[in-house]
Amino acid sequence: MKLSITPHGAALLIRIEEHRLDAAVALGFKEAMREAAEQPGTPVLLDMSQVDFLDSSGLGSVVAAMKLLGPGRALELCALTANVAKVFRLTRMDSVFTLHDRVPPVAAPGSGGCGGSGTGGSGSGDAGSARATA
Numbered sequence: 734m735k736l737s738i739t740p741h742g743a744a745l746l747i748r749i750e751e752h753r754l755d756a757a758v759a760l761g762f763k764e765a766m767r768e769a770a771e772q773p774g775t776p777v778l779l780d781m782s783q784v785d786f787l788d789s790s791g792l793g794s795v796v797a798a799m800k801l802l803g804p805g806r807a808l809e810l811c812a813l814t815a816n817v818a819k820v821f822r823l824t825r826m827d828s829v830f831t832l833h834d835r836v837p838p839v840a841a842p843g844s845g846g847c848g849g850s851g852t853g854g855s856g857s858g859d860a861g862s863a864r865a866t867a
Contacts, residue, residue, distance in 0.1 A: 745774025
């Protein structure tokens with residue numbers, strides 16, 4: 734499972750670099766998210782723009798990642814493709830997660846917001862990069 738991890742202001746941006754999040758990669762995703770969660774940044778923004786297919790195991794792994802972060806650290810989902818967004822709507826998980834149409838832009842210093850679309854708020858900023866694989 735390939736993830737790219739980049740600080741995004743106060744947030745941590747994790748980009749899934751796979752086209753499928755299914756039973757075959759769910760365990761690898763959870764392990765990669767466990768490693769990524771050790772890095773600072775709140776909230777954690779999960780960019781799912783490359784994910785074309787999500788099954789129940791993949792959905793479960795996203796929920797497990799949210800639980801791994803704990804109640805004080807939000808997991809917000811960004812740039813869901815139409816197929817993936819449909820799974821979140823049908824399972825009503827769109828009411829559990831904050832969803833953004835795209836990765837929220839980095840806020841200007843002192844602006845106090847991110848200007849992203851979707852519900853809820855998110856972090857800001859940029860610097861550095863890392864890659865996790867499992």
